Amino acid sequence: MTLHDVARAAGVSLATASRVLGGSARKVAAEYERKVLAAAAELNYTPDLSARAMRGRTDTVALVADDLTTPSIALVVAAMERQARTVGAFVSVAQTRGVPERQFATVRTLCAFRPRALVLTSTRVEGTARNLRLVEELRAYQRNGGRVVIYGSVDLPFDSVRFDDRASARKVGEHLGATGHRRVLILSGTPDRAFAAERVTGFTEGLTAHGVTPRDIGTAECEVSRQGGYGAVFDALAAGRLDGVDAIVAVNDVVAIGALSACRDAGIDVPGRLSVTGFDDVPLASDVTPRLATLALPHAAGGARAVEMALSDAVGRDPFHEVVVGEFRARESCAPR
Structure with missing residues (x-):
């Protein structure tokens, strides 16, 4: 069906039908608009977007x-x-x-x-x-x-x-430092993620501003995924990098949720043994157990x-x-x- 068919069925001019169905700023009388819309529905008419693209x-x-x-x-x-x-x-x-x-x-x-x-x-x-x-x-x-x-x-x-990301991540580090965390492992994502580098810098700035020494802040690269966070915790555990660590800071919530799962499977009490934080505040963050502390971005x-x-x-x-x-x-x- 074409626009000509719609105009004929509605008993209006082609220009009127075009204004109603083409999103024109020029208004038509309500009676004619109803007729055009009814005819378009009856004929199952859809606009030719490719033709419209050629015109504008x-x-x-x-x-x-x-x-x-x-x-x-x-x-x-x-x-x-x-x-x-x-x-x-x-x-x-x-x-x-x-x-x-x-x-x-x-x-x-x-x-x-x-x-x-x-x-x-x-x-x-x-x-x-x-x-x-x-x-x-x-x-x-x-x-x-x-x-x-x-x-x-x-x-x-x-x-x-x-x-x-940097200023937002600084708030995470500041909270951890202000609540007594002194040895931290950051699950930093991969170098090709520009946002990840900014967040790691912000985490570090917030921590050091509240008394955490740089030598007590470690980083571990991982895939930005649930499996990446899960594997990074077990790798750190095998290498002895979690000895004395009292907080794991993940570059986003998906990584943090993987880290929470790894801690549960490894028998590490969260938050009794160590804290875990994320970044983004996706809906799942408030549904996991324990509920995930995170930096909320208004996506x-x-x-x-x-x-x-x-x-x-x-x-x-x-x-x-x-x-x-x-x-x-x-x-x-x-x-x-």
């Missing part, structure tokens, strides 16, 4: 993410979708695993579909020579009328909703804000950077020494 832009906000399986990205996508729906737009999602070549190819392909805006949430995009092609592709898309918003901790020359609010920025009229101004610092949530997995 679709009402799509394209989200490009590293990994769609993490608890935090689920919160972000749901919030983006809710926000987009309030203005008649919708969100499409693509996953790149943080591989620069896939990021570039994905962005280039999405731009060909002429989305209204692109939102990138990645821990592996940086303004380096390796990603120069990606940055230039985003610049070209924006010059041609698109909008680019970065969600997360990446520093690029576009509008962004950025979490201050849902940040996702909604990113879409709001992406759909705003920002012609002719410099990039706007909104910075967010999280709040520590003290729960049962962390107890004073």
Whole structure:
């Protein structure tokens, strides 16, 4: 069925049917709008988005993410979708695993579909020579009328909703130091995660500001996953690196939950023997036993804000950077020494 069929069935002009179904800012009489919508429903008509893209832009906000399986990205996508729906737009999602070549190819392909805006949430995009092609592709898309918003901790020359991982992580270290923890092992993730390095620095700054000596702060690299946290605890235990340690600080909640599971399987009492903390405050953090102490980041609010920025009229101004610092949530997995 075509738009001509809908207009004929509704007894209106093609222009009127187009205004009702094409999201035009020009309003039509309520009577005609009802007729057009009823005819479209009866004929099972759907707009030809490819044709619309050839004329201008679709009402799509394209989200490009590293990994769609993490608890935090689920919160972000749901919030983006809710926000987009309030203005008649919708969100499409693509996953790149943080591989620069896939990021570039994905962005280039999405731009060909002429989305209204692109939102990138990645821990592996940086303004380096390796990603120069990606940055230039985003610049070209924006010059041609698109909008680019970065969600997360990446520093690029576009509008962004950025979490201050270092300042947020400092709050975790400060809490641990203030509650008497003096020997700490940080499960630090992997070097390719920019957010992880910032969080480790913040943890360390907060701890040392409250009397913990640098030599009593250890780090252990691990995969940023539940299994990574689980394995890191057993590796540290086998190497004697948990002797005297009174706190394990994980780079995010998923790693921390793996560490909690390892402690339970190894017979290590949490929080009696040592404390465990996470970062993000995903929903599962308050459901595990003991409930996970963590640094809460407002992922849902940040996702909604990113879409709001992406759909705003920002012609002719410099990039706007909104910075967010999280709040520590003290729960049962962390107890004073």
